[in-house]
Amino acid sequence: xSLPHSYDEVPMEWVGDLSGRRAKMTPNMEAVTDVATxxxxxxxxxxxxxxxxxxxxxxxxxxxxxxxICILMTNRIEAIDLYFACGKLGYILSPLSYALHKNELExxxxxxxxxxxxxxxxxxxxxxxxxxxxxxxxRVRVGDxxxxxxxxxxxxxxxxxxxxxxxxxTQMYIHTGGTTAVPKICVVPYRQMVWNSFELMxxxxxxxxxxxxxxxxxxxxxxxxxxxxxxxxxxxxMGSRVAMxxxxxxELALETIEKEKIVSFGAVEAMLQFMxxxxxxxxxxxxxxxxxxxxxxxxxxxxxxxxWDKGVRTSQAYGMTEAGPSNFSCILQEGSKEEVEAKAGKIxxxxxxxxxxxxxxxxxxxxxxxxxxxxxxxxxxxFGGYLNDHWRTEKLFLxxxxxxxxxxxxxxxxxxxxxxxxxxxxxxxxxxxxxxxEIELVLKRHPAVAGAISVGIKDKKWGEAPVxxxxxxxxxxxxxxxxxxxxxxQLARFKIPQEIKFGETLPLTGAGKLDRNALKAMFV
Numbered sequence: 412x413s414l415p416h417s418y419d420e421v422p423m424e425w426v427g428d429l430s431g432r433r434a435k436m437t438p439n440m441e442a443v444t445d446v447a448t449x450x451x452x453x454x455x456x457x458x459x460x461x462x463x464x465x466x467x468x469x470x471x472x473x474x475x476x477x478x479x480i481c482i483l484m485t486n487r488i489e490a491i492d493l494y495f496a497c498g499k500l501g502y503i504l505s506p507l508s509y510a511l512h513k514n515e516l517e518x519x520x521x522x523x524x525x526x527x528x529x530x531x532x533x534x535x536x537x538x539x540x541x542x543x544x545x546x547x548x549x550r551v552r553v554g555d556x557x558x559x560x561x562x563x564x565x566x567x568x569x570x571x572x573x574x575x576x577x578x579x580x581t582q583m584y585i586h587t588g589g590t591t592a593v594p595k596i597c598v599v600p601y602r603q604m605v606w607n608s609f610e611l612m613x614x615x616x617x618x619x620x621x622x623x624x625x626x627x628x629x630x631x632x633x634x635x636x637x638x639x640x641x642x643x644x645x646x647x648x649m650g651s652r653v654a655m656x657x658x659x660x661x662e663l664a665l666e667t668i669e670k671e672k673i674v675s676f677g678a679v680e681a682m683l684q685f686m687x688x689x690x691x692x693x694x695x696x697x698x699x700x701x702x703x704x705x706x707x708x709x710x711x712x713x714x715x716x717x718x719w720d721k722g723v724r725t726s727q728a729y730g731m732t733e734a735g736p737s738n739f740s741c742i743l744q745e746g747s748k749e750e751v752e753a754k755a756g757k758i759x760x761x762x763x764x765x766x767x768x769x770x771x772x773x774x775x776x777x778x779x780x781x782x783x784x785x786x787x788x789x790x791x792x793x794f795g796g797y798l799n800d801h802w803r804t805e806k807l808f809l810x811x812x813x814x815x816x817x818x819x820x821x822x823x824x825x826x827x828x829x830x831x832x833x834x835x836x837x838x839x840x841x842x843x844x845x846x847x848x849e850i851e852l853v854l855k856r857h858p859a860v861a862g863a864i865s866v867g868i869k870d871k872k873w874g875e876a877p878v879x880x881x882x883x884x885x886x887x888x889x890x891x892x893x894x895x896x897x898x899x900x901q902l903a904r905f906k907i908p909q910e911i912k913f914g915e916t917l918p919l920t921g922a923g924k925l926d927r928n929a930l931k932a933m934f935v
Contacts, residue, residue, distance in 0.1 A: 422575035427498030434458035444654045461495035465572035476501035483507045484531035485657040489553045499573040505584040508635040578602040598795035606792035610762040611645040626651040629676035637736045661685040665695040672699040680710045687717040711855045729758035734788045734814040765790040786820035787813040838867030838875045859887035866927045879908040
């Protein structure tokens with residue numbers, strides 16, 4: 412007898428059975444609230460649902476360990492059922508973004524090769540016209556008016572279907588929210604999500620003393636993005652209650668914060684803009700909210716200020732599907748308004764189990780404090796590589812297990828890190844490097860500008876030249892010349908946008924990040 416080489420390779424009963432373990436500890440506590448229907452589910456009810464669905468998949472649809480199950484749906488209870496059922500039996504859950512076009516989804520299906528597809532009735536026209544790969548043996552339709560799922564599958568007897576799995580077993584395929592033609596598919600092992608939950612719990616212990624002793628998290632991010640599961644799973648570990656929005660709606664989010672006494676929620680900048688612009692915002696009671704965490708791109712002070720004025724403490728988190736999804740957080744020591752404002756835009760320090768370094772993009776050598784470079788990270792919650800894409804996986808990882816993020820970062824003299832842009836967003840205008848994020852930051856300082864996005868486009872004279880799209884605040888006014896003059900007061904001449912357009916919204920990817928490819932298409 413000898414010790415195993417790695418316990419991550421040893422099959423264990425608990426791996427994948429989070430719903431079962433939680434149900435044994437707190438069976439009658441409320442686990443999930445579906446805000447759309449008002450239905451509430453206890454931890455035992457959620458585990459029973461997962462076991463029933465698991466038995467149906469195994470016995471009726473003949474799904475086997477390692478088979479893929481795709482879902483195309485909003486944040487529904489059926490999606491959570493599938494997550495836990497797949498975890499009990501070793502199936503790989505593969506959420507698909509309903510923000511993608513038909514040809515993009517068909518390409519993803521061909522790469523994933525799913526056995527079964529679950530889709531919501533509101534996407535029937537899309538899902539039922541797909542050119543399916545030969546791997547698909549069954550399609551299951553769900554919806555509030557669909558009888559089969561609740562009437563047949565959920566009326567099965569409860570049977571414990573759990574099987575032992577290892578931490579390195581693949582749990583999910585998550586496609587990225589980037590701006591490439593077809594998103595990359597990240598292989599997410601159980602190891603990644605378990606360790607990531609440890610990170611978030613370690614980082615959020617102060618939330619354990621929540622309002623009335625109950626921690627209620629509002630789930631705002633979609634399940635086709637890692638952020639959706641990154642909200643649900645740590646909350647499950649902590650025995651919290653999740654108030655789930657099917658899709659983000661600013662008025663419904665504000666109503667939910669007050670009605671459900673939300674303690675914590677995450678959002679991207681665009682969500683916060685929509686919330687603060689809502690007529691309901693002024694009268695909404697935020698007194699229960701202990702933590703508002705912004706994710707994806709750094710959030711501007713102008714967008715955060717309405718929440719600060721209501722006494723809401725905000726912090727910027729940072730991570731990426733390939734290396735986290737949670738890696739950095741700006742932890743507030745005092746929570747004072749002065750501290751919040753001083754740390755706005757900073758991602759702070761790395762989480763307890765994450766190493767980082769900032770390197771020169773050319774030499775890959777570590778740079779000195781205060782010098783911009785590319786952020787690299789490593790942790791036990793790095794992902795398992797890109798699906799069937801060895802070249803991209805090899806390119807992402809540096810020697811020693813470091814993930815090369817491609818994000819430009821700088822560390823200040825207090826050891827706090829800020830993201831200043833994307834290395835691959837940089838363009839050269841007249842021989843000078845230009846960061847579009849720097850242009851956007853200046854534009855958003857203008858009192859009339861609510862949001863901005865910039866990019867470089869081909870130019871006969873300069874090689875590339877900056878352009879921008881801005882969203883103007885309601886009741887405000889600004890011309891292109893006004894904004895160019897404003898930029899000229901703070902930027903070098905070669906960084907001033909050659910052309911500025913105005914729009915009602917900014918182009919975003921399905922993950923809520925700025926879509927620079929879409930912006931280029933507007934100008935080219």
